[in-house]
Amino acid sequence: MTAAVRRGGWAIALWLAGLIACGLLVERTPVTADLSAFLPRSPSATQQLLVDQLRDGVVSRLILIAIEGDEPDHLTGVSRDLAARLRGNPLIAAVENGERTGRGADGAYLWTNRYLLSPGVTADRFTVDGLHEALQNDLRLLQSPAGMALKQALPADPTAEILRLTDRMLGDSTGPASRDGVWVSSDGARALLLVQTTAPGFDMDAQQKTLDLIRGAFDEAEATTGPARLVMTGPAVFSVQTRDRIEADATRSSIIATLLVAGVLLLVYRSIRALALSLLPAATGALAGVAAVGLGFGTVHGITLGFGVTLLGESVDYAIYLFTQTQPGSPARRTLLRIWPTLLLGVATSVVGFGTMLFSSFSGLAQLGLFSITGLVVALAVTRWVLPVLLPQDYSTERPARLAPLLTALTRAAPALRLPLAAVTLLSLAWLAYQGPTVWSAELSSLSPISEADQRLDETLRRDLGAPDAGHLLVTSAPTVDEALAAAERLSAPLEALARDHLIAGYDSPALVLPSQATQRARQAALPLPDQLRAALTQALQGLPFRPDAFAPFLADAEKARTQPLLTPASLDGTSLKLKFDSLLVRTGTGWTAMLPLRGVTDPQALSIRLAGDAATKGAVLLNLKDESDSLYRTYRQEALTLAVLGAIAITVLLAAALRSVRSLVAAVMPLAAAVVITMALLTALGQTLTIFHLVGLLLVVGVGSNYSLLFERPEPSVALRERTVASVAIANLCTVIGFGTLAFSAIPVLHGIGMTVAVGAFLSLAFAAMLSRQQPAGAEAPSHG
Numbered sequence: 001m002t003a004a005v006r007r008g009g010w011a012i013a014l015w016l017a018g019l020i021a022c023g024l025l026v027e028r029t030p031v032t033a034d035l036s037a038f039l040p041r042s043p044s045a046t047q048q049l050l051v052d053q054l055r056d057g058v059v060s061r062l063i064l065i066a067i068e069g070d071e072p073d074h075l076t077g078v079s080r081d082l083a084a085r086l087r088g089n090p091l092i093a094a095v096e097n098g099e100r101t102g103r104g105a106d107g108a109y110l111w112t113n114r115y116l117l118s119p120g121v122t123a124d125r126f127t128v129d130g131l132h133e134a135l136q137n138d139l140r141l142l143q144s145p146a147g148m149a150l151k152q153a154l155p156a157d158p159t160a161e162i163l164r165l166t167d168r169m170l171g172d173s174t175g176p177a178s179r180d181g182v183w184v185s186s187d188g189a190r191a192l193l194l195v196q197t198t199a200p201g202f203d204m205d206a207q208q209k210t211l212d213l214i215r216g217a218f219d220e221a222e223a224t225t226g227p228a229r230l231v232m233t234g235p236a237v238f239s240v241q242t243r244d245r246i247e248a249d250a251t252r253s254s255i256i257a258t259l260l261v262a263g264v265l266l267l268v269y270r271s272i273r274a275l276a277l278s279l280l281p282a283a284t285g286a287l288a289g290v291a292a293v294g295l296g297f298g299t300v301h302g303i304t305l306g307f308g309v310t311l312l313g314e315s316v317d318y319a320i321y322l323f324t325q326t327q328p329g330s331p332a333r334r335t336l337l338r339i340w341p342t343l344l345l346g347v348a349t350s351v352v353g354f355g356t357m358l359f360s361s362f363s364g365l366a367q368l369g370l371f372s373i374t375g376l377v378v379a380l381a382v383t384r385w386v387l388p389v390l391l392p393q394d395y396s397t398e399r400p401a402r403l404a405p406l407l408t409a410l411t412r413a414a415p416a417l418r419l420p421l422a423a424v425t426l427l428s429l430a431w432l433a434y435q436g437p438t439v440w441s442a443e444l445s446s447l448s449p450i451s452e453a454d455q456r457l458d459e460t461l462r463r464d465l466g467a468p469d470a471g472h473l474l475v476t477s478a479p480t481v482d483e484a485l486a487a488a489e490r491l492s493a494p495l496e497a498l499a500r501d502h503l504i505a506g507y508d509s510p511a512l513v514l515p516s517q518a519t520q521r522a523r524q525a526a527l528p529l530p531d532q533l534r535a536a537l538t539q540a541l542q543g544l545p546f547r548p549d550a551f552a553p554f555l556a557d558a559e560k561a562r563t564q565p566l567l568t569p570a571s572l573d574g575t576s577l578k579l580k581f582d583s584l585l586v587r588t589g590t591g592w593t594a595m596l597p598l599r600g601v602t603d604p605q606a607l608s609i610r611l612a613g614d615a616a617t618k619g620a621v622l623l624n625l626k627d628e629s630d631s632l633y634r635t636y637r638q639e640a641l642t643l644a645v646l647g648a649i650a651i652t653v654l655l656a657a658a659l660r661s662v663r664s665l666v667a668a669v670m671p672l673a674a675a676v677v678i679t680m681a682l683l684t685a686l687g688q689t690l691t692i693f694h695l696v697g698l699l700l701v702v703g704v705g706s707n708y709s710l711l712f713e714r715p716e717p718s719v720a721l722r723e724r725t726v727a728s729v730a731i732a733n734l735c736t737v738i739g740f741g742t743l744a745f746s747a748i749p750v751l752h753g754i755g756m757t758v759a760v761g762a763f764l765s766l767a768f769a770a771m772l773s774r775q776q777p778a779g780a781e782a783p784s785h786g
Contacts, residue, residue: 008388008389009389011385011386011389012386012389012390015284015382015385015386018284018288018378019284019287021291022287022288022290022291023287023291025290025291025294025295026287026290026291026294028294029290029291029293029294029298029299029300030298030299030300031299031300031301031302031305032204032299032300032301032302060200060201060235060236061093061196061197061199061200061201061235061236061583062194062195062196062234062235062236063194063195063196063197063210063211063214063232063233063234063236063237064192064193064194064232064233064234064458064461064462064465065082065192065193065194065195065214065230065231065232066185066190066191066192066193066230066231066232066461067079067082067190067191067192067193067218067222067228067229067230067231068189068190068191068228068229068231069227069228069229070227070228072179072184072188072189072191073180074228075184075190075191075228076179076180076182076184076191078191078218078221078222078228079097079182079183079191079192079193080097080099080182081221082097082193082214082217082218082221083095083097083099083193085217085220085221086195086213086214086217089213090198091197091198091199091206091209091210091213092195092196092197092198092210092213093196093197093198094195094196095193095194095195095196096183096193096194096195097182097183097191097192097193097194098176098178098181098182098183098192099181099182105574105575106575106577109571109572109575109577110162110165110166111162113561113564113567113571114157114161114162114165114561115161115523115524115527115557115558115561115562116515116520116523116524116561116564116566116567117161117165117512117513117515117567118161118164118165118523119164119168119492120159120161120164121159121161121523121526121527122526123525123526125159125526126159126526126527126528126533126536126558127536128536128539128540129540130159130540131158131159131536131537131540132539132540132541132544134158134159134160135158135540135541135544135546136544137160138150138154138158138160139544139545141160142154150163154550155550155551155552155553155554156551156553156554156557157554157557158551158554168512176192176464176465177464179191183464183465185460185461185464186464190231190461190464192461192464192465194465195210195214197210197236201235201236201239204239204240204243207236207239207240208240210236211232211236211237211240214230214232215230218230231457231461233454233457233458233461233462234458238454238458241454242748243302245747245748246302246305246748246751247302247305249743249746249747249748249751250302250305250751252742253742253743253745253746253751253755256742257738257739257742257743258279260738260742261279261316261735261738261739262275262279264731264734264735264738265278265279265316265320265731265735268324268397268731269323269397273392274323274395274397277319277323277387277390277391278316278319278320278323279316279319280319280382280386280387280390281315281316281318281319281378281379281380281382281383281386281387282315282316282319282379284378284379284382284386285315285374285375285376285377285378285379285382286315286375288374288375288378289370289371289372289374289375289378290304290305290371291374292370292371292374293367293370293371293374296367296370297363297366297367297370300367301364301367304364304367304368304371314350314376314700314703314704314736314739315375315376315379315380316732316735316739317704317707317732317735317736318343318379318380318383319383319387320728320731320732320735321339321343321707321711321728321729321732322335322336322339322383322387323395323397323728324397324724324727324728324731325338325339325721325724325725325728326395326396326397327396327397327720327721327724328396329396330396331388331393331394331395332387332388332391332395333388336383336384336388339711339714340384342707342710342711342714343380343383343384343707344380345654345655345658345706345710346703346706346707346710347376347377347380348654348658349651349654349655349702349703349706350372350373350376350700350702350703350704350706351373351376351377352647352650352651352654353647353648353650353651353699353702353703354368354369354372354373354376354647354699354703355369355373355647355650356369356643356644356646356647356650357369357372357640357643357647357696357699358370358373359643360639360640360643365636365640365692365696368696372700372703376703403727404723404724404726404727405723407723407726407727407730408722408723408726410770411712411726411770411773414767414770414771414773415771415772415773417771418771418772421674421768421771421772424678425674425677425678427681428677428678428680428681428682429677429681431681431684431685432677432680432681432684435684438689439680439684439689439690440637440641440689440690440691441633441637441689441690441691472597472598472601472604472607472622472623472624473595473596473597473598473622473623474491474495474507474595474596474598474611474617474620474621474622474623475593475594475595475596475620475621475622475623476488476491476593476594476596476619476620476621477588477591477592477593477594477619478591478592478594479590479591479592480591480592481569481585481592482516482517482518483516483592484510484585484591484592484593484594485510485511485514485515485516485519485585485594486511486516486518486519487594487619487620488509488510488511488585488594488596489509489511489515489516489519490616491509491596491616491617491620492509492511493616494610494611494614494616494617495507495596495598498607498610498611502602503601503602503603503606503607503610504598504599504600504601504602504607505599505600505601505602506598506599506600507596507597507598507599508580508584508596508597508599509584509594509596510580510581510584510585510594510595511594513572513577513580513581513584514567514568514569514571514572514581515567517566520566520567521566524561524562524563524564527558527559527561527562528558529562530555530558530559533555533558533559534555537551537554537555569581583595584596584597604624607622608622633692636692637691637692637695640692640695640696641695644695644698644699647699647702648702651702651706652665652669655668655669655706663774664713667709667713667772667773667774668706668709668710668713669709670768670772671705671708671709671765671768671769671771671772672701672702672705672706672709672765672768674764674768674772675701675705675761675764675765675768676698676701676702676761678764679698679701679757679760679761679764680694680698682760683756683757683760688753688756690753691749691753693749693750693753693754694753694754694756694757696753696754697740697753697754697755697756697757697758697761698757698761700754700757700758700761701757701758701761701762701765704736704758704761704762704765705761705762705765705766705768705769707729707732708729708733708765708766708769709765709769709772709773711725711728711729712725712726712729712769712770712773713773713774729766729769730766733762733763733765733766736758736759736762737759737762737763740754740755740756740757740758740759740762741755741759742755743755743756743759744756744759
């Protein structure tokens with residue numbers, strides 16, 4: 001056995017062992033579609049609140065449901081049936097459709113604990129004058145339409161604490177329109193329901209199960225009542241749809257790109273074996289990339305998997321260069337030795353470019369960088385040490401060489417277009433300068449995969465239901481739960497003042513559901529001793545048409561409340577208020593954060609000024625979720641731009657060190673720079689606003705395009721090899737454009753942005769490399785690469 005055979009055997013063994021190890025790692029790596037993976041790994045306190053809201057906030061758990069397409073009476077009937085089927089399921093925290101059912105636990109909690117919960121419980125409230133005033137008010141209410149409801153509660157609640165609590169819980173909202181006690185849209189064409197899931201918003205599998213549960217319950221309910229349709233929106237729906245779309249787009253793009261690339265390679269090589277071997281580096285690189293991300297991050301994002309499709313476009317190039325440039329009578333190993341320095345330098349430029357992404361504080365971007373570097377290095381290693389072993393000893397290609405003279409003639413004529421290229425490049429620079437910073441999107445919503453139709457439907461249902469949009473939050477933190485509740489209570493006075501001045505329509509607070517221990521003790525202390533309360537009530541009843549013994553339940557309940565144990569978070573167990581409390585009071589780091597959503601903010605700037613000037617709000621933070629998310633995205637974009645510039649500088653330094661010639665460096669860099677500038681100008685002229693993922697695509701253009709420039713610049717020992725080099729670059733470029741071009745048709749902005757950018761940029765890189773190359777004559781002496 002020769003040394004070459006033994007080395008080949010070791011290469012195959014290591015490759016197979018690596019495939020098995022990577023396969024095991026990939027099998028254990030969960031795939032996530034949580035877009036918060038593309039948010040900072042070490043966020044600020046405010047950013048962390050934003051991330052928490054996106055992942056697990058109350059808004060992230062809402063599912064808005066509409067039933068449409070049938071007679072109104074049928075729609076409300078289906079709504080009742082659907083709600084009944086969903087209530088009590090462990091996947092569902094609460095179902096609201098306007099019916100009074102399902103509120104028993106909440107009502108019992110409010111009624112039993114009304115004297116500890118009501119902000120109206122003060123010492124003055126239970127004096128003779130306070131009770132007399134309350135009883136006079138009761139008399140007026142008994143003569144109103146609300147009298148029937150009050151009559152039942154009056155003996156135990158003459159101070160009407162339950163009415164105060166009910167009004168406070170409902171806020172100032174008038175709620176959705178109603179038909180026969182069931183919520184309907186303003187035009188009556190839809191019956192409406194609001195569902196809160198028990199699973200957090202980022203748990204895609206649980207959200208998927210919940211959506212399937214709702215669809216199944218609707219099918220069972222609708223089957224007996226008519227042809228109604230189910231419509232659902234909300235963060236959970238959008239998250240699951242996004243995951244499904246990413247998976248579907250990535251799968252579809254993978255299949256289409258693989259088939260098209262395979263068709264091109266089969267047409268070129270006319271060999272199934274060569275076709276399979278040419279795809280081997282790309283497939284191995286993609287598997288290794290996923291395994292590396294799983295090993296480094298614990299999970300792999302669906303977007304990273306989608307990006308794996310694009311890797312096919314570059315990593316398949318290595319095999320094309322090897323196969324196409326191997327001529328009859330010359331073994332593939334000799335071809336590898338000849339082109340290896342150029343391939344190595346090309347991969348090095350890509351690794352340097354993507355290496356800067358590893359330093360990103362956004363884990364999603366770092367995942368893409370690690371995936372690309374690992375995939376490209378492994379693909380090159382497979383091309384270098386595995387393919388020569390698997391190729392037949394006498395392997396060579398004939399077919400590409402027949403097309404090579406035509407392609408070579410085109411490249412020889414290409415320099416005539418240098419002046420037009422310079423003019424177009426300058427025009428593109430002027431266009432980008434004229435556009436200024438507006439070429440870059442400044443809003444996080446630019447990455448949203450949700451269609452405009454779905455967004456309009458969500459806005460419509462949200463408006464009809466009056467569901468919270470959590471646009472503004474007042475946030476305060478404290479070391480313990482009770483201290484956080486006390487801090488939230490201190491914000492009540494300034495917020496009530498803002499409501500009176502119509503700067504906000506209302507607000508919510510965890511302290512409304514569960515007051516702090518100090519507030520509960522104060523309310524207990526405000527309740528008189530039994531004899532004192534009885535005496536005060538007797539005097540207060542004088543002159544009023546109530547029987548003296550009518551309020552015995554009130555005396556008993558007041559004494560019970562005065563001595564009952566204080567309420568704790570456990571007191572909310574079994575009620576839908578528990579979910580509300582848990583959503584508004586969350587653990588953050590070593591402390592707790594209370595979030596008070598503000599409704600109906602009319603003037604955000606005036607609101608901010610008022611809160612900043614109020615001493616009572618000291619320590620609280622007004623969080624505008626949209627502004628904060630857009631600010632976060634701008635930080636993200638700026639960091640990515642900085643890393644891209646650093647990557648470009650590092651690539652230039654690397655090429656300068658490898659080429660050791662200013663002319664060669666200029667010849668290698670100029671096509672890349674022109675391709676990047678004109679690609680950006682073309683995309684923006686077509687109406688696209690560049691996002692963070694267009695930037696990733698431009699980095700990939702530099703990585704792919706550097707191969708073209710280096711190969712065109714590399715001197716060849718013969719005319720035949722020059723023609724084969726030109727043919728291999730053209731075939732590789734066609735495969736790259738196909739691989740990325742399929743992504744350009746994706747509905748996912750991330751995949752569309754990368755695909756469109758690289759497909760256009762890679763083609764321009766090839767054309768510009770041909771125009772700007774120095775047309776090295778065959779056999780000319782020139783510095784080698786690497």
